[in-house]
Amino acid sequence: MSALDKMNEALRNLSGGLIGENTKADVGDAMAAFGGEDYDMMAWADPFMPDFSMKPKMVEKLCELIKAPAAAHYTAPVGNSELKQAIARKLKRKNDLEVNANSNIIITPGSDAGLFFAMAPFLGKGDEVLIPCPSYPNNFQNCEIMGAVPVKVPLKAENGYQLEIAEFESRLTEKTKMVVLTHPNNPTTTVFNEKSLNDLRDFIVKNDLVLIVDQAFEDHIYDGRKFITPASLEGLWERTVSVFSVSKGFGLSGLRVGYNVAPTQLMDKYYASAVAIVGAASTIAQQAVIEAFEDPQYMDEFYAAFERRRRVVCEILSEVPDIKVDMPESGFLLWIDVGRLGGGAEVSRVLAQQAHVIVNDGAGYGAPEGIRIVIGVYRDDERVYAAMRKVAACLTELAKR
Numbered sequence: 001m002s003a004l005d006k007m008n009e010a011l012r013n014l015s016g017g018l019i020g021e022n023t024k025a026d027v028g029d030a031m032a033a034f035g036g037e038d039y040d041m042m043a044w045a046d047p048f049m050p051d052f053s054m055k056p057k058m059v060e061k062l063c064e065l066i067k068a069p070a071a072a073h074y075t076a077p078v079g080n081s082e083l084k085q086a087i088a089r090k091l092k093r094k095n096d097l098e099v100n101a102n103s104n105i106i107i108t109p110g111s112d113a114g115l116f117f118a119m120a121p122f123l124g125k126g127d128e129v130l131i132p133c134p135s136y137p138n139n140f141q142n143c144e145i146m147g148a149v150p151v152k153v154p155l156k157a158e159n160g161y162q163l164e165i166a167e168f169e170s171r172l173t174e175k176t177k178m179v180v181l182t183h184p185n186n187p188t189t190t191v192f193n194e195k196s197l198n199d200l201r202d203f204i205v206k207n208d209l210v211l212i213v214d215q216a217f218e219d220h221i222y223d224g225r226k227f228i229t230p231a232s233l234e235g236l237w238e239r240t241v242s243v244f245s246v247s248k249g250f251g252l253s254g255l256r257v258g259y260n261v262a263p264t265q266l267m268d269k270y271y272a273s274a275v276a277i278v279g280a281a282s283t284i285a286q287q288a289v290i291e292a293f294e295d296p297q298y299m300d301e302f303y304a305a306f307e308r309r310r311r312v313v314c315e316i317l318s319e320v321p322d323i324k325v326d327m328p329e330s331g332f333l334l335w336i337d338v339g340r341l342g343g344g345a346e347v348s349r350v351l352a353q354q355a356h357v358i359v360n361d362g363a364g365y366g367a368p369e370g371i372r373i374v375i376g377v378y379r380d381d382e383r384v385y386a387a388m389r390k391v392a393a394c395l396t397e398l399a400k401r
């Protein structure tokens with residue numbers, strides 16, 4: 001038996017792009033496209049990537065921080081307490097959550113680590129996890145790595161991708177332990193409405209489940225939609241772990257800072273295991289992001305760019321036959337059902353080969369009929385629009401075939 005054969009099955013079946021084929025956006029060939037001048041890389045959800053986008057005052061702050069003695073040293077695994085105070089103020093202001101900074105918040109090295117950390121203590125072999133679908137690939141993969149079973153709960157375009165509790169109920173078994181919700185959703189950008197979240201709350205409480213909510217995209221919500229933080233709903237706080245990030249909202253993905261919020265009883269266990277599971281986030285990154293939390297205008301430039309782009313991009317795609325493009329409800333992603341044009345795998349392959357635009361195949365999101373396009377990349381609006389015109393031309397050709 002080789003060492004590989006001793007690995008857990010879920011990990012053994014993955015490919016990291018070193019051996020064999022890989023179609024994921026974060027390793028292998030797709031990654032190499034970043035370096036290719038004649039490619040437009042629209043498959044990474046990172047504001048303005050790969051262009052320079054850090055605010056001058058953040059640059060100054062980081063330069064100042066790196067000269068201090070603390071820069072070379074650990075911050076406690078549970079996080080910088082000044083940052084946690086700033087986050088507690090933000091949670092009150094924006095999320096309707098009144099929390100204790102010293103017992104309800106833990107800083108993570110980004111929300112991917114935060115999401116894994118949030119799920120891990122609850123899941124073991126055979127536990128079932130209800131996951132609205134399409135949604136973020138890690139929701140499914142994390143379950144599999146933990147030996148749990150991701151159970152896909154379909155979201156439907158005709159219902160605006162909102163939650164339908166009958167679909168959850170019909171998949172409930174005695175092994176169901178958790179619901180994982182990406183809110184707003186990636187890739188559909190759906191902001192789950194009051195009815196969806198109240199119904200979900202009733203379902204979770206009635207069936208004694210745990211809720212993990214990933215709010216990485218909570219910062220850009222359009223058209224006056226109300227954004228509700230599920231943990232603020234009566235009955236959910238005690239059984240919810242909320243996962244947050246500074247990557248999308250502040251455009252600071254390179255600093256690797258996220259944070260999880262949970263009731264004290266659960267947080268005690270996260271504090272106890274933090275050093276073993278996630279280590280600690282960067283000392284200077286934690287100090288630097290305090291600046292962003294305390295500046296309400298920090299996000300304005302990102303927000304204005306994404307708001308402008310979603311309108312122009314939808315306009316560019318509006319003439320393409322056989323697809324219906326819905327205006328993003330949040331963030332800087334675009335989700336398109338290309339089922340009638342050959343499906344996500346085929347369409348993303350053709351876009352890469354013929355338009356030289358790299359997008360995500362929906363299969364990773366549990367929805368092989370779709371593609372995801374990140375319209376928040378690059379500083380230059382015109383570069384994004386030019387790429388989208390190539391996408392529109394290519395999709396129109398596909399529709400004619």
Ligand SMILES: Cc1ncc(COP(=O)(O)O)c(C=O)c1O
Pocket residue numbers: 045109110111112113115136182186214216217244245246247253257258
């Ligand atoms: C829904 C969602 N959650 C979490 C993350 C991870 O973000 P980070 O680890 O940079 O905080 C991403 C990144 O794409 C995401 O799309």
